Amino acid sequence: MYVSCKRKPVDMKIAATTRNVSRRHGRQAPNIGLKTAARKRPSSRQRARTEATRGKLLAAAELVFTRVGFEAARLEDIAAEAGYTRGAFYANFDSKEAIFFDLKERWVAERIAEVNALLDRQETPRQRLDALRDLYAQFAHDRRLSLLSLEFKLFAIRHPEAHARLRTRSRALLSCGGEILQRIAKSVGVKLPVSSESAATALGAFSHALLLEHLVDPKSIPPSDIRALLKILFGAIFENSSR
Numbered sequence: 001m002y003v004s005c006k007r008k009p010v011d012m013k014i015a016a017t018t019r020n021v022s023r024r025h026g027r028q029a030p031n032i033g034l035k036t037a038a039r040k041r042p043s044s045r046q047r048a049r050t051e052a053t054r055g056k057l058l059a060a061a062e063l064v065f066t067r068v069g070f071e072a073a074r075l076e077d078i079a080a081e082a083g084y085t086r087g088a089f090y091a092n093f094d095s096k097e098a099i100f101f102d103l104k105e106r107w108v109a110e111r112i113a114e115v116n117a118l119l120d121r122q123e124t125p126r127q128r129l130d131a132l133r134d135l136y137a138q139f140a141h142d143r144r145l146s147l148l149s150l151e152f153k154l155f156a157i158r159h160p161e162a163h164a165r166l167r168t169r170s171r172a173l174l175s176c177g178g179e180i181l182q183r184i185a186k187s188v189g190v191k192l193p194v195s196s197e198s199a200a201t202a203l204g205a206f207s208h209a210l211l212l213e214h215l216v217d218p219k220s221i222p223p224s225d226i227r228a229l230l231k232i233l234f235g236a237i238f239e240n241s242s243r
Contacts, residue, residue, distance in 0.1 A: 054092050056082040058106065061099045066144050070100060070151040097162065100152060101169050107145060108173060112180065125188040132184060133234045137227040140207030143215065149208060174200055190238050199237050206233055 060081035064073045075096055079089040093099040118135055122128040156166040178196035181203075185192050192199055210226045 057089060057092055058103055062103055065148050070148055071155050129188050129238060133231055136234055137230045140211060140230050146208040146211045
């Protein structure tokens with residue numbers, strides 16, 4: 001494996017703040033923390049059922065978020081889409097923000113697996129760099145992720161009481177992305193010209209911005225130009241710094 005990123009546990013203060021925000025928006029989340037601590041360790045069958053339930057809720061959330069957007073999505077709609085009640089939702093997630101981050105973390109894990117598989121198939125540093133550049137250009141065309149990321153950032157800006165919590169979890173994902181870039185750069189003998197976190201931020205922000213402009217007016221910037229521009233930025237970060 002070339003890259004990895006372990007998921008960090010959610011800070012209890014973050015979970016508490018999540019419940020406060022849920023109350024503000026009229027969505028009372030039950031305090032399941034104390035109940036969970038008092039329960040016996042679940043059996044393997046119970047864990048499997050829990051994971052299956054969480055998987056269905058995550059799939060449902062992805063559909064609802066994509067259909068109506070992050071802020072307009074309701075917990076009841078997500079639960080109903082998965083075939084569960086609102087109580088089942090709160091038994092697995094503290095809030096709408098929590099399930100969104102789980103979705104994003106799952107997407108990151110899938111991308112990491114793709115990067116590892118891709119790099120494993122390459123024989124030379126040059127081939128790894130070229131393959132990674134092409135893969136980045138492909139990732140940038142994920143319409144669903146770009147739109148949801150934009151909506152989520154707007155939500156954080158518009159809700160100051162949630163901003164700090166959301167920023168904390170966003171930084172955790174950003175740190176993961178920076179670690180990935182740093183390990184990749186080291187594997188191909190490249191020293192990044194900026195911090196790995198800045199590089200990760202720039203690559204993500206640039207691809208989302210270009211895709212957004214394309215969605216507003218496809219004629220303003222065709223997909224072929226998006227790919228070309230993304231490769232130019234990638235080259236500026238990785239290739240030029242090795243010279």
